[in-house]
Amino acid sequence: MSATPPLTSARRPTLRTATSAEIFTRIITHGPVSRVEVGRLTGLSPAKVTKTVGPLIRDGFVTEGEHAESSSPGRPVYPLSVVPRSMLAIGIKVNVDEIVAVAASIGNEVLTSTRRTLARHDPETVVREIVRCVRRLVAKLGDGADRLVGIGVSVSGDIDSASGVVRHSPLLGWANVPLGATVAREVDLPVVVENDVRALARSEQWFGLGVEAESFAVVTIGAGIGCGIYVNGDVVVGAHGVVGEIGHLPLAPPDAECVCGRRGCVEAVASSGAIRDAVRAGHDDPALTLADAVALAHSGDRAAVDAFDRAGTAIGAALAVTANLVDPEVVVIAGEGVMEYDLYERRIREKFTAHAFGAAASCRLVVRRHTFIDWACGAAVAAFREALRPVV
Amino acid sequence: MSATPPLTSARRPTLRTATSAEIFTRIITHGPVSRVEVGRLTGLSPAKVTKTVGPLIRDGFVTEGEHAESSSPGRPVYPLSVVPRSMLAIGIKVNVDEIVAVAASIGNEVLTSTRRTLARHDPETVVREIVRCVRRLVAKLGDGADRLVGIGVSVSGDIDSASGVVRHSPLLGWANVPLGATVAREVDLPVVVENDVRALARSEQWFGLGVEAESFAVVTIGAGIGCGIYVNGDVVVGAHGVVGEIGHLPLAPPDAECVCGRRGCVEAVASSGAIRDAVRAGHDDPALTLADAVALAHSGDRAAVDAFDRAGTAIGAALAVTANLVDPEVVVIAGEGVMEYDLYERRIREKFTAHAFGAAASCRLVVRRHTFIDWACGAAVAAFREALRPVV
Known part of the structure; x- marks a missing residue:
């Protein structure tokens, strides 16, 4: 750089x-x-x-x-x-097909942002595109770049934040990728790597629900199904890097095969890939896209409606499990899947109501249409947190 | 008094x-x-x-x-x-058929204990017997009673600790019982009421696993199936009083009827009552006891072995859910059911291994044979915590 x-x-x-x-x-x-x-x-x-x-x-x-x-x-x-602009950080959300990057202030303003489409998502390509995003944002900031305290990169999967290693990201197909160190070699700023859902939860902790609520969970639906938990004053990090793996709770029909190799996982019927595949199978059309599946469901197509119903049922059960086990004040339903929340909603509510135990039924369910800019801001919060770590 | x-x-x-x-x-x-x-x-x-x-x-x-x-x-x-005996507290565990009470020191010594069998467990009877236990322990302590700082009472169910009200205890059949205030009228000591599994978790927090582990869960099996979670420096209290209701996660066969009125709950097949009922049905013997069911299972009786297998499978799924969602460093399996842990163990391990996601499989599962004295000590810890609450 x-x-x-x-x-x-x-x-x-x-x-x-x-x-x-x-x-x-x-x-x-x-x-x-x-x-x-x-x-x-x-x-x-x-x-x-x-x-x-x-x-x-x-x-x-x-x-x-x-x-x-x-x-x-x-x-x-x-x-x-x-003082909002006394500190800035770059936040980067890595998706399978795209990188979204922001320069954000400690006052939760987005000063500027950029995106890069990913033709491939191997580690080399992703690192190169992350560095391009950083350079572009630094150039756009001009003198303000002096106030950057770090870069946060958020990736789905099992992340070891302490070492900056992506231990396992099924969506990206990565195992043991030293992402933090590799990016840090190209940029003169500290780099922190964080699980994407946890980063989103940290953003809610600082600037959203956490300001008022004693506890909350963020459940994301879409390509993957994840969960960030905030309780006892902090987001739960987990002892083995698997915290919030709500997509792999055994709440789907026991014969449903998951991409992770297990059976009965929530994602086996409720990830956007699983929904698309079910509609493909129903129509015997291997080229059918998720957008096609959504359009078919909206038009009342049986196979498509059934696929979203199965997904909603599994997600509703996962929400009830979260409420009964962790009992948060609020559960936020987020992720790109909420753009079609109408297709899941009825079954989610039915299943949640059937299994929420006692007062858990009064747990607030809130739908948030975060953009990927919001996810990138979560990554920036991770960078701010790192920069503000006490010396002792 | x-x-x-x-x-x-x-x-x-x-x-x-x-x-x-x-x-x-x-x-x-x-x-x-x-x-x-x-x-x-x-x-x-x-x-x-x-x-x-x-x-x-x-x-x-x-x-x-x-x-x-x-x-x-x-x-x-x-x-x-x-200084171990500089403060003492009385801890009381209320069971359906028995009260177990201890006088414990802040140094985690049990100075003396007592028990009362309960012929009935209506609130009046339970309060009367609690007060008898307190009087007996105070008499046994002699001059040491001057150092008592409070009484902790632990009860299964949804407890509002702030007000001392048992909001709902299915096992006792109680709803909205102001237990704390009623006991406090009879004794000249502050009384705190706590969920029994949470109290046990607090005892582990202070004197057991919490000394070294960053996080843990205590899963209790027996008459009820519960879970206490320690993470981010404290036991999770929950926003609606239902935290740790692992017995009511929808992980059993969907047709299994639970005493709570729902279907598919873990307790519907895995509580000691459900196991006993299944063996009763298998042998067409409505007088068969839990002890009989255990003896039959140990002798290889098919109906009894199947009942414990079904229970173990549901419990194993609940443990995997806890590991995947909360990702604690250690899960302690406790409760009176662990006295027959050999009857559950194989299915618990099978199901846990099948559904623990990635590194969650390396979560330590530890079996602890707590006595009811240990549970009562947890109630004493709740009393100490209350006594040490800061003024500001």
């Missing part, structure tokens, strides 16, 4: 302890917010908050707002906010 | 903030432990640890050990430990 200026000196706040990182994160996610409220959220004294915030204000990462109304009259309140 | 001395003045440390509570808890769970190690575990500076620990040492809750070897030569290390 010789054409771009060196970026290793990117300014970021020095957060020495978990406490200072937590305080800064609360200002990012809850600002504008008073010191008293930050203390309440973190369990720390307002004095400790004030002391910790001092250097962040001095260095231009946090700003004090105008005097706001206080609940205790007479005491002035100067709410704290993050 | 006029015969016993007033206990409301029970001494407990004043923990003003979440930070001080966290430091004290780490000393309880990890002691003897150096200040540096407490700092590492909590993300706080050793100076902050020293400052916080001072009053706890002064007031007799924490003690400094002898000079231990340090990794940096020349710097003396005086490891911190909790």
